Amino acid sequence: xxxxxxxxxxxxxxxxxxxxxxxxxxxxxxxxxxxxxxxxxxxxxxxxxxxxxxxxxxxxxxxxxxxxxxxxxxxxxxxxxxxxxxxxxxxxxxxxxxxxxxxxxxxxxxxxx
Amino acid sequence: xxxxxxxxxxxxxxxxxxxxxxxxxxxxxxxxxxxxxxxxxxxxxxxxxxxxxxxxxxxxxxxxxxxxxxxxxxxxxxxxxxxxxxxxxxxxxxxxxxxxxxxxxxx
Numbered sequence: 014x015x016x017x018x019x020x021x022x023x024x025x026x027x028x029x030x031x032x033x034x035x036x037x038x039x040x041x042x043x044x045x046x047x048x049x050x051x052x053x054x055x056x057x058x059x060x061x062x063x064x065x066x067x068x069x070x071x072x073x074x075x076x077x078x079x080x081x082x083x084x085x086x087x088x089x090x091x092x093x094x095x096x097x098x099x100x101x102x103x104x105x106x107x108x109x110x111x112x113x114x115x116x117x118x119x120x121x122x123x124x125x126x
Numbered sequence: 127x128x129x130x131x132x133x134x135x136x137x138x139x140x141x142x143x144x145x146x147x148x149x150x151x152x153x154x155x156x157x158x159x160x161x162x163x164x165x166x167x168x169x170x171x172x173x174x175x176x177x178x179x180x181x182x183x184x185x186x187x188x189x190x191x192x193x194x195x196x197x198x199x200x201x202x203x204x205x206x207x208x209x210x211x212x213x214x215x216x217x218x219x220x221x222x223x224x225x226x227x228x229x230x231x232x233x
Contacts, residue, residue, distance in 0.1 A: 044219055046220075046221075048223075053135065053225055054225055055132075055212060055223045055224050055225040055226045056170075056212065056223040056226075057223070058220055058221070058222075061219060061220060063219040069219075071220065072222075103170065105170075109219075112158035112160075112175070112177070112216040114160075114172045114175070115172070115221060116171075117169045117170040117171065118169065119169055120169075
């Protein structure tokens with residue numbers, strides 16, 4: 014099992030460009046999450062999907078959109094990238110929400126110039 | 127509102143010395159707390175959770191509801207414990223993470 018996979022691993026964008034970060038899990042998990050990791054701020058939740066067909070905003074949703082394509086896949090889209098979105102993005106999944114262990118992907122390092 | 131505070135950004139200890147990572151939380155309900163760890167070039171992974179009350183890699187953490195704390199402790203640090211540690215609080219479908227503490231264990 015690959016667990017949680019993310020593509021791409023690295024990306025450089027210019028301000029205003031758009032892109033989609035892909036995430037997939039093969040653990041038959043119901044819940045999926047997108048976080049950003051910034052120095053001194055820890056991991057902050059951008060969006061989450063408690064189950065297939067539902068998505069909800071997290072702590073820092075502005076500038077992002079998400080799609081829960083099916084049970085396996087959860088994508089994060091930046092419509093018009095800004096330098097403030099330079100960060101490391103992590104996707105995670107869990108069997109269900111709440112106190113269940115979350116399993117993380119390897120991360121995508123995004124730089125917006 | 128729920129909040130997780132890790133007051134130390136950096137922690138440096140010598141091999142064999144005790145190490146304690148502080149975590150304080152604010153939450154109106156009954157908290158579910160976790161410690162996650164990220165070793166160099168590895169994925170973030172669960173270290174331990176308070177409801178399991180187990181020791182993982184020599185680490186323990188006790189929930190103190192009176193002090194609203196969930197500090198992580200290890201009596202004898204090892205070089206392989208060098209990593210970033212995050213305290214996290216579960217709420218509904220979400221985890222709220224602290225800012226993290228980078229631990230360096232020196233030989």
